[in-house]
Amino acid sequence: MAYSARIKYTTQQKEEMWDRWQRGESLSAIGRAFDRPSSSIFGQLSPTGGIRPPPRKRSRLGLSLSEREEISRGIVNQLSRRTIATQLGRSPSTISREIKRDGGCTDYRATQADQAAWDRSHRAKPCKLAGNRLLSRAVAAKLQLEWSPEQIAGWLKKAHPGDECNQVSHETIYRSLFVQARGVLKKELIQYLRSKRAIRRSRHSSPKEHGLGQIANMATIRERPASVEDRAVPGHWEGDLIAGSKNSYIATLVERHTRYVMLAKVKNKDTESVVSALIK
Numbered sequence: 001m002a003y004s005a006r007i008k009y010t011t012q013q014k015e016e017m018w019d020r021w022q023r024g025e026s027l028s029a030i031g032r033a034f035d036r037p038s039s040s041i042f043g044q045l046s047p048t049g050g051i052r053p054p055p056r057k058r059s060r061l062g063l064s065l066s067e068r069e070e071i072s073r074g075i076v077n078q079l080s081r082r083t084i085a086t087q088l089g090r091s092p093s094t095i096s097r098e099i100k101r102d103g104g105c106t107d108y109r110a111t112q113a114d115q116a117a118w119d120r121s122h123r124a125k126p127c128k129l130a131g132n133r134l135l136s137r138a139v140a141a142k143l144q145l146e147w148s149p150e151q152i153a154g155w156l157k158k159a160h161p162g163d164e165c166n167q168v169s170h171e172t173i174y175r176s177l178f179v180q181a182r183g184v185l186k187k188e189l190i191q192y193l194r195s196k197r198a199i200r201r202s203r204h205s206s207p208k209e210h211g212l213g214q215i216a217n218m219a220t221i222r223e224r225p226a227s228v229e230d231r232a233v234p235g236h237w238e239g240d241l242i243a244g245s246k247n248s249y250i251a252t253l254v255e256r257h258t259r260y261v262m263l264a265k266v267k268n269k270d271t272e273s274v275v276s277a278l279i280k
Contacts (some may be wrong), residue, residue: 007040017044018052021201042199049178050199062117063090063098068110071095075105128168129176129185135166136185139173143189149173174200231256241266241274251277 009017013034020030027038027045034041058064063071067088074084081099085092099105102113129136135156142152149170160166176185177193178200190198227233234257242250249269253262264277 007036009034009044014044017041021045021050022052024201046199049175050197050201051175051178056122058118059121062121063094063114065110065114068098068113071098072108072110075099075108127176128172132165135168136176139168139176140185140189143173143185143192146192146194148194228256234258239278241269243269249274253278 017030017034020033025033027041030041031038067090070088071084074087081095082092085095088095098113099108102108102116129139138156139152142155143149147155152173153168153170156167173185177187177190190196228236234255236256238254238256240252240254242252244250247268249266251264251266251274253264254260264280266273266277
């Protein structure tokens, strides 16, 4: 049985992927840009629920690679931890923990210790709901009643005025649902959201903002003549398409003056099928 090779994306490609997602592009559109299937793009965005992870950066309080190299040289020269700490302007306990955590005096290596520190800093940070189980259960109960996160956040403000410990923003609720690494709200609660999306998309990032999904050179209904608007002159028809179950469709034509209605069953909702039925 043949297995396809796993697709690996560079850091720059991942950044571009997130930029396109936040601009409102669909998974299929992003996939076409990278010549990859939409499922591959979904695999990159879904671990964080479609929410862009914040850029990672080193803490200014942590040891740098150059400091760890000085620690390594100090161990080779058999300097005491207190002497190394004095040279670096650090606390002796900081140096002691660093050496003990990364192999001790015999196996300490500056590069490996620096990479290990970077990996440890990637652990998930606890959110507000994780530290307040009563609040978490209250949010889960309201979600099961099909309340939106915005409604829940507003209700908590009214129920606990001035008590920020028992209040939470709607964005925190969304993040706790879609970023399962937080381990707070169960993924099954997503089914109670009105959007039914598997991953989060900002309501401010819509494809329509960038002209996607719109008809080119479209004439709006507001531009029709006054004679059509007041239904005074016969002969003006208004068309629409009704979609039913099991991919069934009916095209409608209404004469605006007499309200005479004509119906035509069409096989598909594509333009050619609908136009052909209307012409017939």
